[in-house]
Amino acid sequence: MRDAYHEELDSLTARLVEMTRLVRSALSRATTALLDADLHLAESVISRDEEIDAIHAEVETRIFELMATQQPVAVDLRTVISALRMATDLERMGDLAEHVAKVARMRHPDTAVPVELRDAIVEMDQVAERLVTKAGTCIATRDVELAKELETDDDAMDRLHRRLFRVLLSQDWAHGMEAAIDLTLIGRYYERYADHAVRVAREVVYLVTGSRTPANVSG
Amino acid sequence: MRDAYHEELDSLTARLVEMTRLVRSALSRATTALLDADLHLAESVISRDEEIDAIHAEVETRIFELMATQQPVAVDLRTVISALRMATDLERMGDLAEHVAKVARMRHPDTAVPVELRDAIVEMDQVAERLVTKAGTCIATRDVELAKELETDDDAMDRLHRRLFRVLLSQDWAHGMEAAIDLTLIGRYYERYADHAVRVAREVVYLVTGSRTPANVSG
Known part of the structure; x- marks a missing residue:
C-alpha cells in the first residue's frame, strides 16, 4: 500500500x-472558433480559461502544502518542483x-x-494537439524516450510557421x-503553445533523470 | 549575526x-541594435544571453540545494519558491x-x-526598462507598494502597443x-518582456504577503 505522501x-x-x-x-475549440468565425465557441474558450487557472492555483497550493509538511528531498523534491513548473507551462498554454x-471574437462575424x-x-492545431497529447502521456507514464520525441515533433511547427510567413509575404496576398x-x-500563439508542451516534456526528462537537457536554454 | 541559511x-x-x-x-542594447542596424551589438546581445541562462541555472541549482538541505517552511518556503519563479521570468526576459x-541581425544592414x-x-524600450528597474528594486527591498505600481506602469506599454498597430494599419504605411x-x-516581444517584469513584482507581493493578486490569472 502506498503512503499518503505518494498518494x-x-x-x-x-x-x-x-x-x-x-x-x-481549449486550443482545439479556439481553432474551430477561428476558422468558422464561431463567436459562441470563442466566448466559451475565453470564459473557461478560468477553470484552467483555478486548477493551476489548486495544484500550486497543494504542492506548497506538500513541501511544507513533508519536506521532500532528492527525487521527491524534483518531482514536486517539476510539477510546479509543468503547471505553470500548462496554465500559459491555456492563455x-x-x-x-x-x-x-475580435473579427467576428468575419473570419481572421x-x-x-x-x-x-x-x-498547426494538429501539431500542437499531438504535442500536448504526448506531453500528457509523458506526465502519466514518465516515459523519457517519448518525452524526447517532442523536441523533433516541434520542428513541424517551425516549418508551418515559415510557410505561414511565405504566404503573408507573397505577391498574391x-x-x-x-x-x-x-x-x-x-x-506566434501556436508556436509558443508548442514550445510550452516541449518544456513540459523536458520536465519529465528532468524529474526522471535529474538532468536538464541542453535545449533548456530557450523556451 | 545571520545564519548560513539566510546568508x-x-x-x-x-x-x-x-x-x-x-x-x-540586454533589452537596451537590443533596442539600439534594432534602431541603428548595429550588427555587432545585436550579435553581442545574442551571444551574451548564455550568461543570463547560466545564472538562471545556477540560481535554480542553489535553490534546490537549499530546499533539500534546509527544508524551509512558511515564509522561507515562499521565499525560495518565489525566487525560483522570478529566475524563470527573468531568464525569459533575456530570451x-x-x-x-x-x-x-536578420534585417542588417537595413533597419527593421x-x-x-x-x-x-x-x-517601449523606456517603459520596459522602467519596469525591470523597479522590479529589481522590489526584489532588493521587498517594497510591496512599489511592486503594485508596476501593474499600472504596464498600461503605458499597452498604449504604445496600440499606437504601433495604428501606424501599421494606416493608409500611409x-x-x-x-x-x-x-x-x-x-x-509583442516588448509587451511580453513588460508582462514578465510585472510577474516578478507580483512574486514580491506574494512572498511578503503570502497572497497572490487577482491579476495573476494572466501573464
Whole structure:
C-alpha cells in the first residue's frame, strides 16, 4: 500500500494530466472558433480559461502544502518542483488558446483566416494537439524516450510557421494588413503553445533523470 | 549575526537583482541594435544571453540545494519558491531581448524600424526598462507598494502597443508586409518582456504577503 505522501503526488500528477486535456480542448475549440468565425465557441474558450487557472492555483497550493509538511528531498523534491513548473507551462498554454479565441471574437462575424491559410492553421492545431497529447502521456507514464520525441515533433511547427510567413509575404496576398497582423500573432500563439508542451516534456526528462537537457536554454 | 541559511537567501536575492540588470542591459542594447542596424551589438546581445541562462541555472541549482538541505517552511518556503519563479521570468526576459536582437541581425544592414515608428520603439524600450528597474528594486527591498505600481506602469506599454498597430494599419504605411510582420513581432516581444517584469513584482507581493493578486490569472 502506498503512503499518503505518494498518494497525494499521484493525485497531483492526475491533475496535471487533466490540465493537458483541458488546454488541448481549449486550443482545439479556439481553432474551430477561428476558422468558422464561431463567436459562441470563442466566448466559451475565453470564459473557461478560468477553470484552467483555478486548477493551476489548486495544484500550486497543494504542492506548497506538500513541501511544507513533508519536506521532500532528492527525487521527491524534483518531482514536486517539476510539477510546479509543468503547471505553470500548462496554465500559459491555456492563455495562448484564449488569445487565439480572442482573435476569433475580435473579427467576428468575419473570419481572421483567409482560405489559402486554413490548411496551415489546421495543421498547426494538429501539431500542437499531438504535442500536448504526448506531453500528457509523458506526465502519466514518465516515459523519457517519448518525452524526447517532442523536441523533433516541434520542428513541424517551425516549418508551418515559415510557410505561414511565405504566404503573408507573397505577391498574391490580397487580404490587407489587418489580416496579416492577426495571422502573425496567431502563428506566434501556436508556436509558443508548442514550445510550452516541449518544456513540459523536458520536465519529465528532468524529474526522471535529474538532468536538464541542453535545449533548456530557450523556451 | 545571520545564519548560513539566510546568508544564502540574501546571496540568491543579489543574484536575482543582478539578473534584472543583465536583462535590462540586454533589452537596451537590443533596442539600439534594432534602431541603428548595429550588427555587432545585436550579435553581442545574442551571444551574451548564455550568461543570463547560466545564472538562471545556477540560481535554480542553489535553490534546490537549499530546499533539500534546509527544508524551509512558511515564509522561507515562499521565499525560495518565489525566487525560483522570478529566475524563470527573468531568464525569459533575456530570451525576449535576444529575439529583438535577432530581428536586428536578420534585417542588417537595413533597419527593421521605419522612421515614423522609431519614437514608439524608443518609448517601449523606456517603459520596459522602467519596469525591470523597479522590479529589481522590489526584489532588493521587498517594497510591496512599489511592486503594485508596476501593474499600472504596464498600461503605458499597452498604449504604445496600440499606437504601433495604428501606424501599421494606416493608409500611409509604405514599408510593405515584411516590415509590418517584423514590427508586429517586435511589439509583442516588448509587451511580453513588460508582462514578465510585472510577474516578478507580483512574486514580491506574494512572498511578503503570502497572497497572490487577482491579476495573476494572466501573464
